[in-house]
Amino acid sequence: MSSDAADGETETTATDPVEHVSGTGIAVRGDDIDTDQILPARFLKVLTFEGLGEFAFFDQRFEEVETDHGTEEVETDHPFNDPEHRRASVLVVNSNFGCGSSREHAPQALQRWGIDAVVGESFAEIFAGNCLALGVPTVTMDGEAIEALQSFVEANPDADVAVDVAAETVAYDGRRVEADVDDTQHHALVNGQWDTTAQLAAVPERIAETANSLPYLDAS
Incomplete structure (x- = not known):
């Protein structure tokens, strides 16, 4: 084209x-979630990005517990461990998501876990740029709208969330909410650039x- x-x-x-992204949603709550939480630094030693998906939010998803047989890693109640959300493709977050380092491995891990779009209150600029390089939209809505969407996807893990990048809206549960896509990102995604x-x-x-x-x- x-x-x-x-x-x-x-x-x-x-x-x-990339004009539309739809799929089930998953909510990760909390402001200022940085790239080290999204993908801990020890997993940056890989030569390629293959397999990074399994390490997304690793230190939040697992904790070390002392047992009679030594130290074991035990799953926490993190949303990325919830089997009901395992096929989710729309991640819903809060403010300043992706802050911290500029590591491109963080959005790579999210995408390889299965995330195709991220909806949040705000994003760190470099993180949003790294997402754009993968064709993953970072779409913003106000705090009240994000809270409502997070609560909805937590209660309805099988329900679809439709992100319309071109029209800058997010639709779910019969409602359509106004959203915002950065102008540069909007142009690049909608025009395939x-x-x-x-x-x-x-x-x-x-x-x-x-x-x-x-x-x-x-x-x-």
């Missing part, structure tokens, strides 16, 4: 547009042309 750019050139769409690496790979001729024009690169 392509669209006409403002300067008259053709702007390449290298990735699929969120994966910058794929965008570059789609125009190798232009990359070569630019490289050949740079005096500090050896064209040979």
Whole structure:
């Protein structure tokens, strides 16, 4: 797909547009949940992002308990351990979610666990940018609306939540709530321009042309 750019050139769409995301919801409550809580630092040693999903919220999901047989990791009541929410794809959070370090592994872990969209009161800017690079919308609503949505998904783990990125709404339980998507994110997702690496790979001729024009690169 392509669209006409403002300067008259053709702007390449290298990735699929993300206009709608729907699925069951899961609520993780609390303000200022940082990237170390989302994915503890010891899991950053991997060479690829494969398998990171199982470590999402690991230190909140498991605690070490001394037993007669030594130390064992025991599951907590964290929502990501709840089998009723295991197929959830819409994560509902509170304010300043994803603060702390800039590690891209955090949204990678969430996506590989199964999260396709995050709805919250607010997000750390770098975290939202890292989500955008994966095609995962970070959509905001006010605190009262978030509280209502969290309570709903906790009580109704099988109910669908529909995130309309294009129209900037979140629909569930017969209601449609106004939401907000950052303008830059909205444009990139709706127009399929969120994966910058794929965008570059789609125009190798232009990359070569630019490289050949740079005096500090050896064209040979």
